[in-house]
Amino acid sequence: MAQTLLEVEDLHTQFFTSRGVVRAVDGVSFHVDAGETLGVVGESGCGKTMTALSILRLLPDPGKIVSGRIMFRGNDVTKMTDEEIRDFRGNDVAMIFQDPMTSLNPVTKIGKQIEEAMTAHNRFTETLARGRVIELLKRVRVPAAESRVKDYPHQFSGGMRQRAMIAMGLSNEPSLLIADEPTTALDVTVQAQIIQLMKQLNRELGTAMMLITHNMALVASLCQRVVVMYAGRIVEEGPVDQIFKSPQHPYTWSLLRSVPRVDESRKDRLVSIKGLPPDLSHPPPGCKFHPRCPFVVDRCKVDPEPSLDEVALGQVARCWVLMRNVKQEDVEEAKKSALSKEAAEKLKASTAEVGGDAGG
Amino acid sequence: MAVTAGRPKRGALLPSRLTDATNSRIGSLVLYVIRRLLWMIPVVFFVIVITFILMHSAAGSPWDKSGGRQLSQVIVDNLNKKYGLDKPVFQQFLLYIWNVLHFDFGLSYQYQGKSVVELIGGGWPYTATIGVLAFALIVPIGVGLGVLAALRQNTRVDYATVGFATFSASFPNFVIGSLMIVFFSVLLYKWTGGQFFLPAGGWGLDDHLIMPSVTLALLPIAYTARLTRASTLETIRQDYIRTAWAKGLSERLVVIRHVLKNSLIPVVTTLGPTFAFLVTGSVIVETVFSIPGIGRAFVVAVTSRDYPMILGTTVLFSVIIAAANLVVDVLYVFIDPRVRLT
Secondary structure (H helix, E strand, C coil): CCCEEEEEEEEEEEEEECCEEEEEEEEEEEEEECCCEEEEECCCCCCHHHHHHHHCCCCCCCEEEEEEEEEECCEEHHHCCHHHHHHHECCCEEEECCCCCCCCCCCCCHHHHHHHHHHCCCCCCHHHHHHHHHHHHHHCCCCCHHHHCCCCHHHCCHHHHHHHHHHHHHCCCCCEEEEECCCCCCCHHHHHHHHHHHHHHHHHHCCEEEEEECCHHHHHHHCCEEEEEECCEEEEEEEHHHHHHCCCCHHHHHHHHCCCCCCCCCCCCCCCCCCCCCCCCCCCCCCCCHHHCCCCCHHHHHCCCCCCEEEECCEEECCCCCHHHCCHHHHHHHHHHCCCHHHHHHHHHHHHHHHHHHHC | CCCCCCCCCCCCCCCHHHHHHCCCHHHHHHHHHHHHHHHHHHHHHHHHHHHHHHHHHCCCCCCCCCCCCCCCHHHHHHHHHHCCCCCCHHHHHHHHHHHHHCCCCCECCCCCCCEHHHHHHHHHHHHHHHHHHHHHHHHHHHHHHHHHHHHCCCCHHHHHHHHHHHHHHHCCHHHHHHHHHHHHHHHHHHHCCCCCCCCCCCCCCCHHHHHHHHHHHHHHHHHHHHHHHHHHHHHHCCHHHHHHHHCCCCHHHHHHHHHHHHHCHHHHHHHHHHHHHHHCCCHHHHHHCCCCCHHHHHHHHHHCCCHHHHHHHHHHHHHHHHHHHHHHHHHHHHHCCCCCCC
C-alpha cells in the first residue's frame, strides 16, 4: 500500500453570507496517496473547488473552515501559522486553476512569474531558479522556451498559458498538484495535449495529483481513484474502473450517462440530470439528491442521509437504493424520461427524418 | 476646462512605409510622440477657433464699464481702431493666427501696455507652484490612503478613509479655504500669542504655500483615494492574485508585485488630467488666498472681455492638457505591456 500523502478528515467549510450559512463542504473525508491521481467529480457548485481551496487555505471571503482536519505528511494544515502555510503553498502542494486566461498576472513576464514561485521558497537560489524556468517550460512543451520567458501572458495562447501554469505548479517539485478543471477553458484539441502532458508528468515525476473536473472522460484517462461529490458531500468513492463499470449511487450513474459516447447505439439517449444542484444554504431534507433522483423511494425523502457504506471492494456509496437493486426496466425508463417530453419528441422527429432520408 | 487632445488615428500623419521601418519599441515610441506633438497643432487651432467664436458672440465689448458712466463713442472707436477690433471678425482671426505663429499673443486690453505673454509669465509661476505642490500631496496621500483602505476593507482605516474622501469631496473649496484661514491664521495666532500661524494670503516661497496647496489638493486627493480603493478592491479579487497566493508568496510581495502593479494603472490615467487641472489654477483658491495667479487672471479676462488674454490663457490651458494626456499615454507603455502605441 502506498504511503498516504494527504488525508482530509470530516472537513466542513462554510460561507457566512447575509442569506444564511452556505455549507459548501459538508463533512468530506478522503485521502490521496503518494504518486496517485485522484479524480474529484461532480457538477458545478458541488463543493469540489472549495474542498481544494480549503486544502491550501485560499478560501475567498466569507468562507471559513469550520471543523475537520487536513493532514499533510502528519501536519494539520488547518493549524499552520501564517508563515508555515505560506511555505506549504506552492512548495508541498501546488494548484492549477481553471481559467488560464485570468490566472496569470497580465503585467508581469511569464518567466518572472514562474521564477517567483521558486524564489518564494528556499529550495532554489535565484540564479538556479532563473535557469530552471526555461527547463520547466521545455518540459511542458512550450516551443522556443528561451525567448518566450520574456513574453507577457497576452502573448501566449490559452493552451500555452495553461502549460505555463503547469510549469509554475511543478516548479518546486511539489508532492501534490491540485488541478481545478485544468482543461475546461481550453478547446478540445488543446485539452487532449494538456491531458497527455499531465499524464506524462505524473509518470515521470511521480507527483500525486488531485484532479477536479466534471469531465468523466478526463477521469477515465488520468485517474486511478475517483471521488464523486454532490452538494458538499461525497456520495461515492472507488477505483476508476469499478465506478465506471458499476456505479452504485444514482448520481454517479446519471453523471456517467450524461457523457456522450461514440460506441453507443443511436437509440440510447444522452441523459441530462434534471434540475440544478440544491441551494447549499437550504439543502433538502434526507438525501440531498432525492429531488432529482430517478430512482427515489419514500425513505430517501424523510430519513437522514445514509452513511458511506462499502458496496464492493474499495468502493463506497451513500444511498438507500443502490443501482444494483434497481430493476432493469426502471433503468430503461429513467434513460427515456431523463429528457423532457418536448425535447424527446423533437429528437424523435429529427431522427425519423434522417432515418427516412436514409431509407429513401 | 473641457479641452482634451483627440487621439490620433493609426498611421494618420506618417506614410506606412516609415512606421513599418521602425519596429523597435523605443523607435515606435519616439515616432508616436512626434506624431502626437504634431497633432497638438490642429488641436490648438480648433481651440482658438472655438474660443474666437464664443468670445465674439458673447454680449458686451471690452470697453464697457460697470456702472452708469460709459466711454464716449469717439473713444470707443479709437480704441477699436488701435486694437484692430474695427476690422471684420474673420480678418481679426487670421491676423491672430498669423501673430500666434510668430509667438505674438497680443497686448492685454485690461492692463495697458502689458503683453499677454508678460501677464501669463508673471502669473503662471504662482499658479504652477501651488499646482505642483498640490500634486505632490495627491500622489502619496490619495494613492496611499486608497491602497490602505482597500487592503483593510471594512475596518476602521477603511471607514475613516471613505469618510474623509466623502467629506473632502462634498465641501466646496472656498468653505475649506475660509475655515483654514479662520483656524490656522486667526485662531492659531490668538492661541499662541502670535508665535505660530499661517499667513492668510499674499505670496512668498514659504508658509504662504501651505494652505492654498492643501485646499487645492483636497478634492483630487478624495477622488484619487476613492478610485485607488475601488481599483485595488477589484484587483484583489482577480484570479491571478489567487495564483500569487497559491505560489506561497508573502503578503508584501503579493501586494507590491501583483496587486499594485495592476490596480494603479487606472489611477495613473486620471493623474494626467488631474495634473493639468491643478497647474491651470483655481480662481476660488487664488481669490481666497489672494494669490496673483493665472486662474484668477483667466476669469477676470473673461468678465472684462479682454480678448487677447482669454485666447492666451485658453491656448496655454489646451497645451497643458494635451501634454499631460500625452505623458500619461507614454507612461502607459511602461506600466502596461498590453498597450501598444501605434
